[in-house]
Amino acid sequence: MLGLLACSALIAACGDPAPSGGTGPDGNGDGGASAREVVLVTYDSFALPEAAARSFTERTGATIRVVASGDAGAVLTKALLAAGAPEGDVLFGVDSSLATRVLAEDLLEPFQPAAVGQVPDPLRLPGELGELLTPVDTGEVCVLADAGWFAARSLPVPATLESLTDPAYRDLLVVQSPVTSSPGLTFLVGTVARSGDGWPGYWQALRDNGVRVRPSWDDAYNVDYTVSGGDRPLVVSYASSPPAEVVFSEGARSEPASVVIQDTCVQQVEYAGVLRGAPEPELARQLVEFMLSPEWQSELPLTNFVFPVVPGTPLPVEFERFAVRPAAPQQVPPDRIGEEREAWIEQWRTILE
Amino acid sequence: MAVGTVAALVLLPVAALLWRAIRDGDGWSADALSRILGSGRTWRVLGATVAQAAASTVLTLVVGLPVAWVVGTFAFPGRRAVRLLALVPFVLPSVVLATAVSAVLGPSGPVDLRGTWWAVLAAHLSFNLAVVVVVVGGAVGRIAPSLDATARTLGAGPLDALRRVVIPAVRPAVTSAAALVFLFCLTSFGVLVVLGGGAVTTLEVEIWVRSTRQFDLSGAAVLAGLQVVTVVAALGLLGAASRRGGATSGRLRRRRPRSPAEVSAVLGASIAVVVVSGVPLAALLERSTRLGGERTWSNWTGLGSVLEGTGLAVSPAEALRRSLLGAAAGAAVAVAVALPASRLAARRPGGGSERVLMLPVAVSATTVGLGLLLLVGRPPVDLRGTWWLVPFAQAVVALPLVVRVVAPALRALPGSTLDAAAVLGAEGRSRWWRVELPAVRGAVAAGAALAFVACLGEFGATVFLARSDRATVPVVIQQLSSRPGPAGVGQAMVLSCILVAVCALVLGILDAVGDRSASDRLLHRGRMGPWTSEPT
Numbered sequence: 025m026l027g028l029l030a031c032s033a034l035i036a037a038c039g040d041p042a043p044s045g046g047t048g049p050d051g052n053g054d055g056g057a058s059a060r061e062v063v064l065v066t067y068d069s070f071a072l073p074e075a076a077a078r079s080f081t082e083r084t085g086a087t088i089r090v091v092a093s094g095d096a097g098a099v100l101t102k103a104l105l106a107a108g109a110p111e112g113d114v115l116f117g118v119d120s121s122l123a124t125r126v127l128a129e130d131l132l133e134p135f136q137p138a139a140v141g142q143v144p145d146p147l148r149l150p151g152e153l154g155e156l157l158t159p160v161d162t163g164e165v166c167v168l169a170d171a172g173w174f175a176a177r178s179l180p181v182p183a184t185l186e187s188l189t190d191p192a193y194r195d196l197l198v199v200q201s202p203v204t205s206s207p208g209l210t211f212l213v214g215t216v217a218r219s220g221d222g223w224p225g226y227w228q229a230l231r232d233n234g235v236r237v238r239p240s241w242d243d244a245y246n247v248d249y250t251v252s253g254g255d256r257p258l259v260v261s262y263a264s265s266p267p268a269e270v271v272f273s274e275g276a277r278s279e280p281a282s283v284v285i286q287d288t289c290v291q292q293v294e295y296a297g298v299l300r301g302a303p304e305p306e307l308a309r310q311l312v313e314f315m316l317s318p319e320w321q322s323e324l325p326l327t328n329f330v331f332p333v334v335p336g337t338p339l340p341v342e343f344e345r346f347a348v349r350p351a352a353p354q355q356v357p358p359d360r361i362g363e364e365r366e367a368w369i370e371q372w373r374t375i376l377e
Numbered sequence: 378m379a380v381g382t383v384a385a386l387v388l389l390p391v392a393a394l395l396w397r398a399i400r401d402g403d404g405w406s407a408d409a410l411s412r413i414l415g416s417g418r419t420w421r422v423l424g425a426t427v428a429q430a431a432a433s434t435v436l437t438l439v440v441g442l443p444v445a446w447v448v449g450t451f452a453f454p455g456r457r458a459v460r461l462l463a464l465v466p467f468v469l470p471s472v473v474l475a476t477a478v479s480a481v482l483g484p485s486g487p488v489d490l491r492g493t494w495w496a497v498l499a500a501h502l503s504f505n506l507a508v509v510v511v512v513v514g515g516a517v518g519r520i521a522p523s524l525d526a527t528a529r530t531l532g533a534g535p536l537d538a539l540r541r542v543v544i545p546a547v548r549p550a551v552t553s554a555a556a557l558v559f560l561f562c563l564t565s566f567g568v569l570v571v572l573g574g575g576a577v578t579t580l581e582v583e584i585w586v587r588s589t590r591q592f593d594l595s596g597a598a599v600l601a602g603l604q605v606v607t608v609v610a611a612l613g614l615l616g617a618a619s620r621r622g623g624a625t626s627g628r629l630r631r632r633r634p635r636s637p638a639e640v641s642a643v644l645g646a647s648i649a650v651v652v653v654s655g656v657p658l659a660a661l662l663e664r665s666t667r668l669g670g671e672r673t674w675s676n677w678t679g680l681g682s683v684l685e686g687t688g689l690a691v692s693p694a695e696a697l698r699r700s701l702l703g704a705a706a707g708a709a710v711a712v713a714v715a716l717p718a719s720r721l722a723a724r725r726p727g728g729g730s731e732r733v734l735m736l737p738v739a740v741s742a743t744t745v746g747l748g749l750l751l752l753v754g755r756p757p758v759d760l761r762g763t764w765w766l767v768p769f770a771q772a773v774v775a776l777p778l779v780v781r782v783v784a785p786a787l788r789a790l791p792g793s794t795l796d797a798a799a800v801l802g803a804e805g806r807s808r809w810w811r812v813e814l815p816a817v818r819g820a821v822a823a824g825a826a827l828a829f830v831a832c833l834g835e836f837g838a839t840v841f842l843a844r845s846d847r848a849t850v851p852v853v854i855q856q857l858s859s860r861p862g863p864a865g866v867g868q869a870m871v872l873s874c875i876l877v878a879v880c881a882l883v884l885g886i887l888d889a890v891g892d893r894s895a896s897d898r899l900l901h902r903g904r905m906g907p908w909t910s911e912p913t
Contacts (some may be wrong), residue, residue: 069688091845098589098590102589105841106844109762111844237576246861
C-alpha cells in the first residue's frame, strides 16, 4: 500500500514542476536563478499601474506578479482560508466595508509605511486595524443614471436615495449583491446609515419597485446598464465611472453618458496589507510603502478610476473635468460596519433572495 | 485497513467541519446552529433544493421513459447512435455540461435563461437522461416478448397490454432510476454554480457562498450537516425503493417498428435525444469558434495566454496540462486505495465494509472540500500550500466509482479458480497478485479510466482547495464563464470542448480495448449503483 502511494506520488510529482517558484512554501527550490518576485493578491478587475510597477522593479530588482481571483470579497475570504500559508505577499483591495474581517485568523502582519502620515485622518483606520491596513485609494459608491435614456423619455433623473422607490422608476435599478460584491456591500451600508433601523423597510420598497440584484459590478454595469447595452438605466457604480466612460470610449465620447446621483454616494477606501507568512516579507513591506509613492498614486486614477489618498497628487485632465466628488458622501466608520455587517447581510438576504 | 482508510478520508473532513459548527474560538457554542436552523431562509433553501430535485426527476422521467421504451423495444437504423448520444452528457464533468447548456440557454445563446430554474432543469435533464435510458431501457428490453404477445392473443388491446404487462414489469426499474436521478440532483453543484448565476440557490450553493463569500464557516458547517442528513434520508428512501425488486426476465429481443404510430414514436424519441443531448454539445463547439459576432479560431489559438480581465493566474493551456497530470495522480491514489477495499467488499457483499465504501456519496463534494481545507489548515501541520491536496481530494470523490467497478468483477471470479490456486500453494498476497488481480485487470483498467475522468472533472471539492496558480480546468471554466464579456466565455467554451474530447477519448479507448462494450458496462456498473453519486 505504501509502495503504491509512493508510486502515485512519483507520477504526481511530475505534475508540478513548479517553474514559477517562490509562490508558496513548496516553491523554495528554484535555486535562486530567476529574478525575485513579489506577489500581489487582489481582485480580478484590478489593473496594475504598469509604469509605476517598472519603477518598483528598477528600485528593488523584484517584479510584481498579480494573483487575482474573483471580486474583493471572494479574494479576502480566499486569503482568510489560506491565512498563514498565503498565496502571495501583499493583499490589496480590502475596502472599508470589509476591513474588520482581516482581524480574523491573524491574516496580516502589522506594518505601517512611513508615508502614511501624509494620508488625511478620516481615510486612516483607528487602532489595531490601522497598524494592519494602509489606505491606498478612495472613491465613492453611488447610483448612476444614464442621462440620455432619461432625456429621451422626458423623465427627470431621480435626485435622492428615497426617490428610487418611486413607482415612476419601477424596474429601472440594478444593484450588486452585498454577499459577493464590495460596491454592493458599500451601497447597503449607505442605506443603513441613511435609514437607520428602518433600512429593511427601504429595501423591501426597492424590492417591490423591481430592483434587480447581480452578483458582481461587472454584471451590473457591463451587462445590465443601458449605457453598456442592457435594459436598466440606473446602476450602483462609482462616482469615477463618468471619466472612465470617456477614457474607455477612445474618442467616441467627449462627454460621459452617466450622471452621478450625489445623494446616494457612500465613501469607500481601499487598503493594502502584508500577508502573514509571506514568502517575501521584506519586498511586501517595500511594495506597500511604494503604493503611497507619487508614481503609484498618480497612476491610479487612469488605471483603476479611483482617487489617490495622498493629498496634492496631480489628477489627470479627464478627472479634473468629469469626475464628481460628492459634497457630503455617507461616511460609516469601518469598526461600526464590522460590528453589524454580518447581521445586515443576513437580513438583506432574507429580504431580497 | 483499506476500509479504515476510506472511512478516515471521508469522516475526518466531516468531523472537522462539524467541529467548526459547534466551536466558537475556544469554547462550545450553539450560536451557529440556532442562527442557521432558526432562519426561515435555510428552510426555504432546503425546500427549493428538494423541489428542484423532484422537478428535475419528473422532467427526466417524462422525457426519458418514452425514449427508454423506444430504445428498449425497437430495432431501428441508428438505434445505437441515439442511445450513445443520450449517454454522452452523463460522463461529462458537470461544469462542462452546464457550459454546453449555457451555450444554448445562456447569455450567448438564442434564449437567455441563466439565473432561472429552467436552465438548471434543462441541464439536469440532459445529464440524467442516460440514467433512465439505461436502467429502464434495459428492463423494457428484457420483458419476454411472449408475455406481450400472449396478452394480445388473449384479447388485450395495445394499451391494456402496456398497462397490465409492460408497466408492472418495468416499475422497479423506473423507481430506482427516479431515485438515482433525484439523488444526483439533490447534490448537484457545478450546474447550479454555472447556470444559477447567483440568482437560484440550493444547499450546496449556499454552503459554497457562505464559506467562500461571507466567510461564515460555522454557518456553512451547519448547512453541510443538514445536507448530509438530507442525502442520507434520500439514500434510505432509495434503498427502500430499489429493494422492492422486480422480475424482468427473458432475453433481449427487439423488433422493427410496425405501425405508423410506432415509426413516429421512434422518430420522436430520436429527435428528443438529439435536442436534449446533441444540441448543447453542437452549440458548445459552435460557440468555441465565435467571438462577439465573428467567426474566429482565436479562442482556440489564444489558450496559451491569460486574457486581460479574466483574472486567471495561469493560462488555460497551463491549467489543462496540470489538470491532466493531477487527475492521473488522483486516479492512481483512488485505484491504490480502492483495490484492497474492493477485495474486502467483494468478500462480504452488503456487509459493513461495503457500507463504509458508500460514505463518499452521503457526503457531498463541497463538504469534502471545505472539511479538508479546515482539517489540513491548522498548525502545526499546514498542508494548504501542498500540490497534492487537490488530487487527494479528487481521489476521495472518485474512489467509490473504482470500487463499484472492481468489486463485482472480483465477486464474479469462480470459486473453483481460487480454490485451485489455494491448492497449488497460492495463498493470501501471492494469490491476490498472481491470480485475482490479473483476472480482473480489465475491470481495474475500467475503474482507473473512470477515476481519471471523474478526477479531471471534479469541481465541488476542488473549488475549495485549488489555489489560484494551480486552478484546474473546471475551476477555470467556472471562473471564465462567470465573467461577462465574450472573450472569457469563448475560452470557457474551448476548454469545455477539450474536456469533452478527453472524456470521449478515454472512454473510447476503453471501449476499443475492453471486452464487450466496456463503456456501457462502466455506465451500468460504475455510475448506476446507489453509491456512485457523481457530484454534479
